[in-house]
Amino acid sequence: MNLAPAGAMFLVDDIHYRYPGGQEVFRGLGLRARPGEFIAVLGPSGCGKTTLMNLLSGFLAPQTGSVTVNGQPVHPEMAALGYVFQSPHLFPWLSVLDNVRFGLRMAGQMDDAAQRSRALEFLTLVGLRDAVHKLPHELSGGMQQRVALARALVLEPKLLLLDEPFAALDAITRASMNEELLRLWARLGQTVVFITHDIEEAVFLADRVVVLDVAPAGIHSELTIDLPRPRCLRETRRLSAFGDYTDTLMARISTIVATASGPSPTAAQRISA
Amino acid sequence: MRLALPKPSWSWASLPALIVVWGLAASQVPAYVLPQPWAVVAEALRWLGNGSLGQHVGASLLRELAGYGAAAIAALILGVAGAVSLSFRKFAGPLIGLFMAVPPIAWAPLCMIVFGLGNLAIVVVIFIASVFPMTIAMQEGFLAIRSGHVRAARTLGARRWQLLRHVYLPASLPFLTASLRIGFGQAWRALVAAEMLGASQGIGWMVAMGGQIGNTTQVLLGIAIIGFTAWLAESLVFRRMERHYRTWHLNEGTYS
Ligand SMILES: Nc1ncnc2c1ncn2[C@@H]1O[C@H](COP(=O)(O)OP(=O)(O)OP(=O)(O)O)[C@@H](O)[C@H]1O
Ligand SMILES: [Mg+2]
Numbered sequence: 001m002n003l004a005p006a007g008a009m010f011l012v013d014d015i016h017y018r019y020p021g022g023q024e025v026f027r028g029l030g031l032r033a034r035p036g037e038f039i040a041v042l043g044p045s046g047c048g049k050t051t052l053m054n055l056l057s058g059f060l061a062p063q064t065g066s067v068t069v070n071g072q073p074v075h076p077e078m079a080a081l082g083y084v085f086q087s088p089h090l091f092p093w094l095s096v097l098d099n100v101r102f103g104l105r106m107a108g109q110m111d112d113a114a115q116r117s118r119a120l121e122f123l124t125l126v127g128l129r130d131a132v133h134k135l136p137h138e139l140s141g142g143m144q145q146r147v148a149l150a151r152a153l154v155l156e157p158k159l160l161l162l163d164e165p166f167a168a169l170d171a172i173t174r175a176s177m178n179e180e181l182l183r184l185w186a187r188l189g190q191t192v193v194f195i196t197h198d199i200e201e202a203v204f205l206a207d208r209v210v211v212l213d214v215a216p217a218g219i220h221s222e223l224t225i226d227l228p229r230p231r232c233l234r235e236t237r238r239l240s241a242f243g244d245y246t247d248t249l250m251a252r253i254s255t256i257v258a259t260a261s262g263p264s265p266t267a268a269q270r271i272s273a
Numbered sequence: 274m275r276l277a278l279p280k281p282s283w284s285w286a287s288l289p290a291l292i293v294v295w296g297l298a299a300s301q302v303p304a305y306v307l308p309q310p311w312a313v314v315a316e317a318l319r320w321l322g323n324g325s326l327g328q329h330v331g332a333s334l335l336r337e338l339a340g341y342g343a344a345a346i347a348a349l350i351l352g353v354a355g356a357v358s359l360s361f362r363k364f365a366g367p368l369i370g371l372f373m374a375v376p377p378i379a380w381a382p383l384c385m386i387v388f389g390l391g392n393l394a395i396v397v398v399i400f401i402a403s404v405f406p407m408t409i410a411m412q413e414g415f416l417a418i419r420s421g422h423v424r425a426a427r428t429l430g431a432r433r434w435q436l437l438r439h440v441y442l443p444a445s446l447p448f449l450t451a452s453l454r455i456g457f458g459q460a461w462r463a464l465v466a467a468e469m470l471g472a473s474q475g476i477g478w479m480v481a482m483g484g485q486i487g488n489t490t491q492v493l494l495g496i497a498i499i500g501f502t503a504w505l506a507e508s509l510v511f512r513r514m515e516r517h518y519r520t521w522h523l524n525e526g527t528y529s
Contacts, residue, residue: 059424077427077428077431079430083428085424087421089419089421091440091443093443093444094443102429106426106429106431148425152428152429155429
C-alpha cells in the first residue's frame, strides 16, 4: 500500500457561535493545526465539545469567523474531511465490507473490484479481515468502532475528526484502540482533532492538548506534549513526564470547574447592585 | 439465509383441533344449521368446478388491489410530507385521527350514493379504510430514521440523491413492509364488509347471499376463503419480507 503522509492545514479563525434562541457557546475561538499534527481537545462536560465538532465539520455554521481545510471552507461532504462519531453509526443493512466501501461507492471513481480490495485493505489494517461478511450487529462495540474508523480512513481524509470515539468502550478495549489509532496515524499521517474528556487519553495521544473553558469562553489554554513516539501504553505511562503532563492538565481542569461552580455572574451582579 | 425445517410446535395442532371441534358440534345439530367440514370442502370443489369460485375471488382481489394500491401510494406521499414538514404533520394529525375513529364500513352507504352501486364505491371504502393507518405508520417510520446514519453518510461524501437512495430507502424498507401489512389487513376487512352491502359478485357477496337464502355451507365456504386468502398474503408475502429485515433490526439499538 502506498500511503504517503497527507495531512491538511487546518485553520479555525475567530469563530463565534450561539445556538438559535439562546446559549452562546463560543466567543472568539481560534485554532491552527499543522499538517499531520495530532490535537486533543479536552474539556469538562457541557463546555461545548460536541458543538465545536459540529462547527469543525461544517454541520453547524458559525455566526462569524470561519473554518477552513487547506484554505477551503469546510463542509461535511468534503473529501478532505473524515469524521468518526461517538457511536459508530454503521449502516445496519450493509455488511462490514459494504459499510467500509460506502464512501468509495458514493465517489464512484473506482470499479467494484477495486472498491472491494481497497475496503479489504483497510479492514485488514484495523484487524477485522475475518469479519468482512458479518453484519454490524454481529460485532462487539469495539469492533464496530474499528469498522467506523476503517470506513472513514478508506477515503484517505487529510483531516480526521474524532468525537470521543472510544468513550462507550470499556477501559481495556479503549486502551488498545488508542494504541491502534496512533499506529494508523503514524502510517497515514493525517491531521487529527480528537475530542475527549479523559486527561490521560489526551496526553497519551496528542502532540498538543487544547483545554476548553466553560461556555462561552472558548479556549482556556494549550499544552504541548513532548513525549517520544512511537508511544505504547506500558512504556509511555511510566515516563515521569507523562505524570507531569496529566497533573498540569488536572490542575487546569479543576480551576475551570471550580470557577464555573463558584458564585454565578448573576449572583455577583445582584450583590454589586 | 438458512432454509431449516420448521420445528414441531403447538401451533400445528390448532387448526386440526378447530376442525375436530367443528365436526363434533356439527354432528349434534341438523346439517342446515351447521354443515360438516367435508360438506364445505365438497361445496368448494363444486364452485371450483364450474368456475364461479375463481370469478368471485378474482373480483374481490381486483377491488382489493385497486383500493389498497391507491391507498399505499397516497400513504407514502402523505407519510413523507408529514415527516418532512412539521406544519403539515400538525395540520393533518387531527384529520387523520378523526378518520381513523370512524369504522370504515360506515362510509359505505355514502360512497354508494355518491359513486353508485358497483366497484368504484367499494374501492373507495377500501381506500379510506387503509390509507390512514398506513400514513401514520410510514410517517412514524420516516421520523425514526436515525440522523446519525444520515450524518455519517454525508461525511462519507453522499449527496442529496445518494442519501435518498442509499440511506433513506434502505432504512425505510422494514417499516414500509410493516405498514403495507397493516394496510392490507384493514383493506381486506373493509372489502368483505362493503361487498356484503352492495355488490353482485365477490367473496363478501357469497357470504351475504348464502345467509339470505339460508345456505350455511356457502356462508362457511366464504368465511374459510376470506380467512385463507388473508393468511396466504400474510405468511407468503409480508412475513417473509419482514423476516428478511428482522436480522439487522434486532440489535440496532445497542451501538449504531
Ligand atoms: N441544540 C442545542 N440548542 C441549544 N443549546 C445547546 C444545543 N446543544 C447544546 N447546547 C448547549 O451548548 C452547550 C455546549 O453543549 P455541548 O453538547 O457542545 O457540550 P459538550 O462539551 O459536548 O458536553 P458533554 O461532554 O456533556 O457531551 C451546553 O450548555 C448545552 O446546553
Ligand atoms: Mg458532547
